[in-house]
Amino acid sequence: MTEDDEPVRDAGFDEFLDALADGEGYYVECANGHGSLPPRRVCPECGSADLDETPLPDSGEVATYTRVHVPAPSFADDAPYVTAVVDFGPVRLTGQVQADVEDVEIGLDVEPGFGETETRGERLVVFEPR
């Protein structure tokens, strides 16, 4: 049991966000070079249990994006906002682009970072254009 007001962490995922907040983002790489994101016991691609935390590249390219106008309640005060899937090579990551949608396009170079939602102050993956 936990105290009612004590938030329970999601093991693996929250450590990943902690690292991202410290500027030390990483991904999980298997012996065969497949990338994935934690928590992982085995590589989702090949099943290898030989996994290493590998530094996330300093920048990636927007693979696709949208501007969300109708949010879920947890993002009510954040909307409209731009969400993107960013390609870092061995791994792709989803987050909010800190830019106007007019300045975002597929292929845009961005850096991974960490932020909080406006609505509830919840932890959030963000991307800053380089």
Place this chain on the structure above:
Amino acid sequence: MTKVRVAGAGITKFGRHPERTSRDLFAEAGATAIEDAGVARDDVEGVYYGNFMGELSEHQGHQGPLAAEALGVQAPATRYESACASSGVALRQAVRDVRNGEADVLVVGGSERMTNLSTAGSTEALAIAADELYEVRAGVTFPGAYAMMATAYFEQFGGTREDLAHVAVKNHANAVGNEHAQYQREITVEAALDSPAVADPLHLYDACPVTDGASAVVLVSEDYAETNDLDAGVAITGTGQGGDRMALQDRENVATSPAATEAAEEAYADAGVAADDVDLAEVHDCFTIAEVLALESLGFFETGEGITAARDGITTQDGALPVNLSGGLKAKGHPVGATGTSQVAELTKLLRGDHVNSEHVPEARVGVAHNAGGTVASAVVHVLEEVAE
């Protein structure tokens, strides 16, 4: 291997019934299907039931037993959950169980109550079909995820919002005469283009509505149909299922839906048909772009070429391959857990000739149902064929 017939089909009016419980909705659809089939309730050996958000919308889990009770059937019942493909996967299991001789009579269906939630509440509930950690916490909504698929599609293959608007216009036109449909009215391309943005490039008229409703079909073995002299002129001859990574970020190319391609290939091989043999299809158009991806995965169009199918009149009522003659999710509505079996119920009637839109496909013999979960991390495809008497 025993062959599987659809003996009966039932659908409630899809639309806004905020006060009706999912068990009540299913009672109506199931009773209609059982009556249509002409089977004795005592003969029903199982109830396979799809439901997605009962815990969130009604504070009700464990809905299988409620589904059997609602039908007055004394048989074990199981709830299946695969997001928007919930009743599609329930159907696949039932088809396999009848084929394997495990059962002669099964009721398969689904039910969903959604409009008792606020818009924000249903947006939040639908989002749980995505990856909570990596998508929902990044602000990805259900429309937002399909919007990112559309952005990627436009970039790789071209296409415009106007092409997508033609999909919505087509499906609305098909729903006009369908008494089960939520929106029995036509829309125009201009109205679709001018509707409010939901997640760019998708606007309100690119999206299916929030819907309450239920559907059911009665599956019987060929032997049972013959022994009991049932009028069951439609067979399910092929079933296939495909899977993909849950999150868009973990997929090679989000401008395609490989899980549905896999499901279609398996279902066609199972039925011994090819994409060219298909006369009509009901596909999972939760968003207009989803219909485009479905057409390509089902092999009706090459990758990147399905975008203009509606605009070119190929998939319209009088086109070479009518798609979503029921109105599709877009205009018929999308009560999530009920959608998969509603497609099969509609196709059964279209092939039998007693659907309001059967007049558009008088010679049709082969129909395909394509049901997708989430952003097509789950996909199930069934082939239906009219049986030669």
